[in-house]
Amino acid sequence: MVTEAQVWGWLAEVPDPEIPVISVVDLGIVREVSVGEEVTVTVTPTYSGCPATSVITFEIDAALRRQGITPRIETRIAPPWTTDWITAEGRDKLRAYGIAPPVDGTAPTGRRVARMVGGNFTVACPRCGSTETEEVSRFGSTPCKAAWRCKSCAEPFDYFKCH
Amino acid sequence: MADAADLALRMGDSTLILGHRVSEWCGHAPILEEDIALANIALDLIGQAQMWLGLAGETLGRSADQLAFLRDAGAFRNLLICERPNGDFGHTLMRQCLFDGWHLAMLRRLIGSSEPRVAEIAAKAEREVAYHFERSSDLVIRLGDGTGESHARMQAALDALWPWVGEMFTGDATDAELAGAGIAPAPESLRAEWDATMDEVLAESTLIRPESDFAQLGGKQGRHTEHLGHLLAEMQFLQRAYPGATW
Incomplete structure (x- = not known):
C-alpha cells in the first residue's frame, strides 16, 4: 500500500524542467496528494504561458508510473501560484x-x-x-x-x- | 442572455490577438532584453487566452485550439486595439500601455465576479498583467520624456492609437447583461480609474493627451479592421493547410 508520504517523496525527486536543481515540490506547485482507490496529484501551474507546465505534468506522470502507479493529475488554478510557496x-x-x-x-x-x-x-x-x-x-x-x-x-x- | 462564455470569448480573443501581435517582435526587437521581454509578455497573454477560450469552449462545445485556429475574422470578439499593426517599437509599447491599463483594471474587477471560474482566471492573470503595466508605463515615460526623436514617435503613436481607446470603455447589450448578472463590470465604470492612471503616465511622459473623443467600435461584435484577416492568415496557417495536425 502506497502512502501519501511516499508519493511526496517521489515527487520531491522530479526536477523542474527549466531549473533542474529544484524539484516540483520545492517550487510549490504540487498542492495536494491524495491516496485512495487511485493516486491524485493536484498541481497549480506557475505563469499562464509557461511552456514548462505541460512538461511538468508529463514528468510527474512518468515518475509515478516508474513506481507502478497510474496517477490522476488535476490542475488547480486558484488560489494562484505565488513564489511565497517556494520552500x-x-x-x-x-x-x-x-x-x-x-x-x-x-x-x-x-x-x-x-x-x-x-x-x-x-x-x-x-x-x-x-x-x-x-x-x-x-x-x-x-x-x-x-x-x-x-x-x-x-x-x-x-x-x-x-x- | 449573456453568460460567462461571452465574457470569456471576449477576454480570450483580446489576449490571443494581442499576444500574437506581440509575438511578431520575436527576433526583431531593438535589443536582446526587449526581445525577451516582448516574447515573455506574448507568452503570458497567449497562456491567458488558453484559459479564457477553454472556459468559453465548454459552453460552445469547442476546444481552445479550435476556437483559436478554426474561426474566421467575423467570429472574433477582440477589442480592435489588439489587432492594430505593431508599427515601430514605440508604437507597440504605447499600444501595450493603453491596453495594460485597461486590462489590469478589468481583471481586478473580474476577481470579484459572480462566476467563480471567471474570478479564478482573473486572479491568476492579474499578477502577470501588473508586471506588464509596470513595464509598459515605465518605458512610455522614458521614451516620451527621452530624446526629441523618441518623444515625437511616442506622441505620434498616442495620436494614432487614440481612436481605439474608447472601445475599451463602451458597453453593448452583452456587456449590460454581464454587468447585470455580476459577471463583469460595466466597461464605462473602468474609465475614471484608467483616465487617472493614464493622465499621470502621460504627464510624466511629457506627452499631450489627444482631445478627440471619437471611438472606433465594432470588435466586440465581430466587425473588424482589415488587419485581423492578415493576422489570422499567418496565425491559422498550419491548421488550415494541415487540418487536425498535432505534434
Missing part, C-alpha cells in the same frame, strides 16, 4: 545554482514606479553576496526570472522574481 530548501538550491531567490513582498502592484530600472529593492548577488546589484531587464530567460548584474563581482545573474 526554504528550494531557495537555498536556487542560490547555490546561481539564481537569486525571490525577495518576498516585492510582487508587482501595477503601480507605475517612475524610472524603476534598478528597482526599488535590493537583491543579493548569488555568487559574491554583494547587494551592490542592479536590474538589467524585468524579463529574463524564462517568464519567472529577471536579468540582473552584480556591480561588485561584475557577473550577470538571474533573479527569480517575486510573484
Whole structure:
C-alpha cells in the first residue's frame, strides 16, 4: 500500500524542467496528494504561458508510473501560484545554482514606479553576496526570472522574481 | 442572455490577438532584453487566452485550439486595439500601455465576479498583467520624456492609437447583461480609474493627451479592421493547410 508520504517523496525527486536543481515540490506547485482507490496529484501551474507546465505534468506522470502507479493529475488554478510557496530548501538550491531567490513582498502592484530600472529593492548577488546589484531587464530567460548584474563581482545573474 | 462564455470569448480573443501581435517582435526587437521581454509578455497573454477560450469552449462545445485556429475574422470578439499593426517599437509599447491599463483594471474587477471560474482566471492573470503595466508605463515615460526623436514617435503613436481607446470603455447589450448578472463590470465604470492612471503616465511622459473623443467600435461584435484577416492568415496557417495536425 502506497502512502501519501511516499508519493511526496517521489515527487520531491522530479526536477523542474527549466531549473533542474529544484524539484516540483520545492517550487510549490504540487498542492495536494491524495491516496485512495487511485493516486491524485493536484498541481497549480506557475505563469499562464509557461511552456514548462505541460512538461511538468508529463514528468510527474512518468515518475509515478516508474513506481507502478497510474496517477490522476488535476490542475488547480486558484488560489494562484505565488513564489511565497517556494520552500526554504528550494531557495537555498536556487542560490547555490546561481539564481537569486525571490525577495518576498516585492510582487508587482501595477503601480507605475517612475524610472524603476534598478528597482526599488535590493537583491543579493548569488555568487559574491554583494547587494551592490542592479536590474538589467524585468524579463529574463524564462517568464519567472529577471536579468540582473552584480556591480561588485561584475557577473550577470538571474533573479527569480517575486510573484 | 449573456453568460460567462461571452465574457470569456471576449477576454480570450483580446489576449490571443494581442499576444500574437506581440509575438511578431520575436527576433526583431531593438535589443536582446526587449526581445525577451516582448516574447515573455506574448507568452503570458497567449497562456491567458488558453484559459479564457477553454472556459468559453465548454459552453460552445469547442476546444481552445479550435476556437483559436478554426474561426474566421467575423467570429472574433477582440477589442480592435489588439489587432492594430505593431508599427515601430514605440508604437507597440504605447499600444501595450493603453491596453495594460485597461486590462489590469478589468481583471481586478473580474476577481470579484459572480462566476467563480471567471474570478479564478482573473486572479491568476492579474499578477502577470501588473508586471506588464509596470513595464509598459515605465518605458512610455522614458521614451516620451527621452530624446526629441523618441518623444515625437511616442506622441505620434498616442495620436494614432487614440481612436481605439474608447472601445475599451463602451458597453453593448452583452456587456449590460454581464454587468447585470455580476459577471463583469460595466466597461464605462473602468474609465475614471484608467483616465487617472493614464493622465499621470502621460504627464510624466511629457506627452499631450489627444482631445478627440471619437471611438472606433465594432470588435466586440465581430466587425473588424482589415488587419485581423492578415493576422489570422499567418496565425491559422498550419491548421488550415494541415487540418487536425498535432505534434
